[in-house]
Amino acid sequence: MKGHRFLDHTADIKIEAWGDTLEEAFEAAGTAFYDVMLDVEKVDKRIEKKIKVSGFDIMSLLFNWIDQLILIFELDNLVFRDFKVDIEVNGEDYRLEALGFGEEYKKEKHGYKVHVKAMTYHEMEIVEEGDRVVIRYVVDI
Numbered sequence: 001m002k003g004h005r006f007l008d009h010t011a012d013i014k015i016e017a018w019g020d021t022l023e024e025a026f027e028a029a030g031t032a033f034y035d036v037m038l039d040v041e042k043v044d045k046r047i048e049k050k051i052k053v054s055g056f057d058i059m060s061l062l063f064n065w066i067d068q069l070i071l072i073f074e075l076d077n078l079v080f081r082d083f084k085v086d087i088e089v090n091g092e093d094y095r096l097e098a099l100g101f102g103e104e105y106k107k108e109k110h111g112y113k114v115h116v117k118a119m120t121y122h123e124m125e126i127v128e129e130g131d132r133v134v135i136r137y138v139v140d141i
Contacts, residue, residue: 120138
């Protein structure tokens with residue numbers, strides 16, 4: 001089972017996301033990013049968009065994943081409610097391919113909470129806790 005919540009942080013927003021697998025945790029981390037900015041429950045799954053990122057380790061893959069979602073929001077004006085993520089590891093090569101399910105952002109429909117300026121490495125962690133994978137990361141607002 002996947003999900004997310006927001007943790008206390010002095011200046012920015014710290015997110016905790018989890019799933020039964022690494023892929024589910026990345027899916028929840030992506031949904032949580034949009035939940036920072038808008039009412040993600042109001043996002044309809046009208047479109048599917050392919051998203052690809054890579055990294056030199058799992059932390060850079062997470063950084064690049066959220067950074068790509070920021071770019072898609074800023075440049076394409078798209079928001080997503082859910083994802084289907086596939087992660088492949090080949091030595092030091094980490095690749096993520098995802099399908100994002102969402103629609104064009106409309107402030108009057110989705111609302112507006114805060115603007116995310118950037119992804120950070122600050123307090124980032126990816127850990128196995130019991131039978132689930134937990135991701136914690138901070139976005140700059």
